[in-house]
Amino acid sequence: MTMVLEDVRGQPLPAIDVFSLSIKALKDHLDRNVRIQNNVLDDINTKWVLTVPAIWTDTAKQFMRKSAEEAGISRDMLTIALEPEAASMYCQTFPSPGCRDISEIGSRYMVVDLGGGTIDVTVHEKNPDGTLKEVTKASGNGCGGTSIDDEFIQLFDRMFGESFVKSLKSEFPESYLFLLRNIENIKKVFQPEQIGMVNLRFPYALRNLCKSHCGKSIEQVISSSTERSYIELFTDKIRIGPMFVKSLFPNTCKTIISVIKSVLQQETVPDISTILLVGGFSECKMIQNAIVTAFPRLNIFLPEDPGLVVLKGAVLFGYKPDFISSRISRYTYGIRVKQPFDETTYDRKRKQIFEGKTYCYNIFKPFMNINTRIPLGHTIEKLFTTHSKSGCLYEVFYTDRENVKYTDTGECTNMGKINICFLNPDSKKRKMKVVFNFGDTELSVLVVDLESKTEKKEFFEIQR
Ligand SMILES: Nc1ncnc2c1ncn2[C@@H]1O[C@H](COP(=O)(O)OP(=O)(O)OP(=O)(O)O)[C@@H](O)[C@H]1O
Numbered sequence: 337m338t339m340v341l342e343d344v345r346g347q348p349l350p351a352i353d354v355f356s357l358s359i360k361a362l363k364d365h366l367d368r369n370v371r372i373q374n375n376v377l378d379d380i381n382t383k384w385v386l387t388v389p390a391i392w393t394d395t396a397k398q399f400m401r402k403s404a405e406e407a408g409i410s411r412d413m414l415t416i417a418l419e420p421e422a423a424s425m426y427c428q429t430f431p432s433p434g435c436r437d438i439s440e441i442g443s444r445y446m447v448v449d450l451g452g453g454t455i456d457v458t459v460h461e462k463n464p465d466g467t468l469k470e471v472t473k474a475s476g477n478g479c480g481g482t483s484i485d486d487e488f489i490q491l492f493d494r495m496f497g498e499s500f501v502k503s504l505k506s507e508f509p510e511s512y513l514f515l516l517r518n519i520e521n522i523k524k525v526f527q528p529e530q531i532g533m534v535n536l537r538f539p540y541a542l543r544n545l546c547k548s549h550c551g552k553s554i555e556q557v558i559s560s561s562t563e564r565s566y567i568e569l570f571t572d573k574i575r576i577g578p579m580f581v582k583s584l585f586p587n588t589c590k591t592i593i594s595v596i597k598s599v600l601q602q603e604t605v606p607d608i609s610t611i612l613l614v615g616g617f618s619e620c621k622m623i624q625n626a627i628v629t630a631f632p633r634l635n636i637f638l639p640e641d642p643g644l645v646v647l648k649g650a651v652l653f654g655y656k657p658d659f660i661s662s663r664i665s666r667y668t669y670g671i672r673v674k675q676p677f678d679e680t681t682y683d684r685k686r687k688q689i690f691e692g693k694t695y696c697y698n699i700f701k702p703f704m705n706i707n708t709r710i711p712l713g714h715t716i717e718k719l720f721t722t723h724s725k726s727g728c729l730y731e732v733f734y735t736d737r738e739n740v741k742y743t744d745t746g747e748c749t750n751m752g753k754i755n756i757c758f759l760n761p762d763s764k765k766r767k768m769k770v771v772f773n774f775g776d777t778e779l780s781v782l783v784v785d786l787e788s789k790t791e792k793k794e795f796f797e798i799q800r
């Protein structure tokens with residue numbers, strides 16, 4: 337919530353503003369397009385679905401929810417869909433001739449969602465009732481399509497120097513973005529068997545800046561650089577040898593393949609014969625080729641418009657959020673508690689005395705374990721008592737490590753606070769029930785005040 341991003345000129349902007357304005361731009365775009373068809377999307381009846389990678393943390397999902405709220409989408413009308421699930425649901429609902437197998441009852445297949453920032457891998461199984469269950473928890477990393485763009489831009493760093501690229505960004509941000517778009521375009525059209533040079537159109541500002549910054553023409557910079565053997569200039573284009581473009585891909589391909597391999601090797605993952613490739617980056621021919629070569633025995637299936645499949649699936653998910661019947665917990669969740677000190681269990685250094693009794697504070701008390709199968713709508717109830725006059729605060733932590741004992745060792749992340757307010761002037765013992773709803777794309781909490789019998793849906797408080 338306090339994260340600051342930098343724009344292309346290096347100017348700081350709060351991440352929440354960038355995300356909420358981006359969501360708002362999409363929302364406004366849709367509003368305008370619908371209005372022109374003489375329709376209005378009213379705020380009361382319009383449901384919105386926002387997609388996120390399945391490997392995102394609960395904190396990241398909360399952040400997206402908060403961004404959507406700031407963009408004018410009401411909390412109750414927002415569903416968060418997980419991208420590989422949305423894609424899988426679309427392919428189940430509209431199976432293409434090439435992937436009929438995956439819609440057979442009992443079929444198990446891997447969904448590999450290759451996006452811009454993330455790769456997201458999971459395994460789905462088709463249930464007899466037509467829904468899907470997640471067989472293994474989603475895994476992946478940040479090695480999506482933009483990692484190729486980043487490698488490409490390093491060529492400019494090497495040829496012209498990092499300070500030159502920095503000046504291009506700060507003095508001519510539009511030109512830099514023009515260059516990035518053209519780089520992205522090369523990634524989109526490049527073929528593994530390509531033998532001819534590829535043309536990269538460069539912005540005009542590059543010429544002038546090169547003169548003023550390097551004191552040379554672009555031609556002179558290129559001919560004196562170590563890259564000269566595979567680069568030449570032709571009018572407003574830089575012509576690049578195919579071997580260089582090819583050399584941008586192996587690191588990313590290796591990472592994607594190793595994530596797929598590690599999922600295939602998991603004990604809980606049964607024999608898989610099909611990989612469903614989705615997400616914009618799966619349209620990349622170099623990536624497709626690397627995956628087909630690495631897994632010759634698997635049936636690799638790429639649906640039509642693999643990038644759009646996530647989007648279309650998200651709309652279907654908005655109508656049928658119960659299509660995924662169970663998921664596997666990606667974390668162990670727990671609360672922070674204090675307990676009477678027990679020499680055999682707790683670290684002696686943690687012994688503290690309060691009102692004559694010894695306690696251990698900051699104990700991580702798990703109530704949901706990693707790798708647990710969580711059916712749709714699954715809840716966990718916890719009873720708490722308090723004597724507080726005005727309310728109480730619960731803090732939830734999560735971790736992907738085993739045997740975490742304390743909340744303050746850096747091994748787990750604070751998910752946020754649930755703040756429950758009530759009036760209890762006489763400090764009477766008050767019983768509260770907290771119901772954690774795990775069986776959804778996000779964790780939500782229902783708090784029941786057992787004294788007044790009032791129920792309140794609470795959300796984790798994330799501060800701006
Ligand atoms: N034909 C193509 N060839 C290669 N890459 C492509 C192609 N089309 C799109 N991409 C790349 O796919 C990425 C976008 O994919 P997608 O829309 O699935 O991402 P996202 O879901 O927004 O990101 P994330 O999943 O990381 O949140 C971009 O890096 C884009 O350059």
Ligand SMILES: [Mg+2]
Pocket residue numbers: 388389419449450451452615646
């Ligand atoms: Mg994606």
